[in-house]
Amino acid sequence: MKTYDIAELAVRNLRESILRNSLTTVGISVGVASLVAMLSLGIGLQQLAGRRLQKSGLFDTVVVTSRRDLRGFNREQEENGPAPADSPTLNESARQKIAQLPDVLEAYPDIRFITELRYQDRPYLTMVAGLPFSAKNNDAFDGMQGSFFSSDTAPEVILQKSFAAQLLGKTPKTGGEEASVTELAKPLLGKQLTMRYAERTATPEAEINNSSGASQSAGTAYSVLSREATLTIVGVSDLDPDSMRGQARARVFLPLKLAQNLHVMQPSDLRDTTNLTGGTPAYTTVEVHVKSPTQVQPVEDAIKKMGFNTFSIVDATRSLRQFFAVLDLFLGIFGSLALAVASIGIVNTLVMAILERRREIGIMKAIGASDGDVKGLFFAEAGVMGVFGGFVGVALGWIIGRVINLGTNVYLKRQHFPPEQIWFVPWWLVLGAIAFAIVVSLLSGLYPASRAARLDPVQALRYE
């Protein structure tokens, strides 16, 4: 028989006992639906966690420190390699070398200083940090009100939420609800802040040396000048200042280039005088952004080879991924169990159909149907139920996932959490689930189909 004929006959046979076959198909649908719902929730949760982690910026970042700085994150490193005193300085040329490593997106110095900011003639002492311009594309500033810096050297600032509250004299009550970023941003955006800071300037001889390209021993001589700069508030961010993210450990952000050009006294400058290392000023830390968390390890190794200390939390991602892999596996197993039960339903329906259609099978064989024709017909019936079950099941699973998502958000809202998308149905899951339903149905049809094919026509046609 031609494939189209087999399919046509299969559909019409299924329509003959519409109730039973519909119920079987519903069984498959429920199986597929539970599979889709489970996996979509697993994927959704994974994405949620992923988004959170991405925001934290922890997992694609390597923090580089000099071995000269004894406060390395990892004691073990310091036992190997050159002695701290012999290891290279973490200066501009080292930063450039690191930036040129493969898979490194950018490497920027961590510039931060505690200084005084004046707003409406009142002084506030706080931590100020340089923020690389690339952070603009980072979703870390998704919750920000206002806009990002207009350029990397613009005299603009972004304030952290709690500092903004402080400027407005709104100290958050403990346990009470915090003022929203929108509320805080309104009176502050576009206003001016005056920053007082200590500039480190090179002595004239040093400047001459630097410009002529000979930058060996002169850099240690410098003077400190008190300066003021006027900055415009362009944004208020809701980043948590206590999060581990390096950028966030400050309450006021300047464009990184601007911060660098200001030559503000860095804590490490004091150490330079004692260490007598020549050349350009050294950085305390350099933050390296890697293309993806998976490339953190090789980049870290390369930087270590250059003689620096590095730190990343790549291990934490690994165990987190492992957790989600196991979660997905379990959710998938639960979903598949439902589909397995459904497949027993298919076997049952088709075996019943064979008993019921014994005579029909006998007739078909008597008038010339081959074993293959009969087998193909039953197989096709299982397949058609699988196709319908798969499509209906995916739709059902999608709805179930949506409802669970909705329910969760209602719950989250009651607990005063922002709503979250904890459910996600990717295309591969839709197609995969339908394919899986068809494969399971066909596998379930194997036994009934071959049993129908082997049916002895003489027995089947014997008069009742």
Place this chain on the structure above:
Amino acid sequence: MSVVSTANNSLAIRIENLSRHYRMGEALIRAVDGISMQIASGEFVALLGTSGSGKSSLLNLIAGLDHPTSGTVVVKENDLAKFSREELAKYRLHTVGMVFQSFNLIPSMTLLENVELPLRFAEVDRNKRKSLAREALQRVGLIARLRHRPAELSGGEQQRASLARALINQPQFLLADEPTGNLDSQTGTEIMNFIREFNHAFGMTIIMVTHERALAERYASRMIFLADGKLVGDQPNVISATVGQIRGGGL
């Protein structure tokens, strides 16, 4: 006699020492027990015997629906015992057509679909299939009943439809198992006339199982008697031959 001799121009089926035994509990049933015979092309053979004499079993063996325990059925130089299951299906599809006492139409299908079914198995093109099935139903006078299901028809109509189905692939043999067994005598006659027409007009070889000697005498050209799985008699039907001659002469 003359009908038999003119029909006996070529050997169609040769059966040699054919046996079909099966077990039913402790007992060994010899449904067919060492039968040998030859059937020529164009013959109208009636297999006669009481129920349990093995006539239906013999027909099933000739139809390739069943496998002999021993012996051979050779159809047009082909030994059915050497056929694979696939080849047997092809043989049933193209070489033989079957009609049954209980009609055996598929209840869920319309007449047109029932008659069309063997053409589906033969992978005949869709449009050609429809027109062939229509033609066949027209020949048996059922063109007005195409869209009806078997249950909506009388026994005679159902048997006519099953005749149309049996002949749709233009087989060389028509195997009929008590074709009038479930019909009243008038519709039975109607069916038998159709069968005789196929025999006369197309030279189709007919093998018909019946327990009614009168029916066999009226239509068959040869009568084979079975009892307990054995061949107990084989004779040309003089009465039918005479009727045929008279009819032939009359025309």
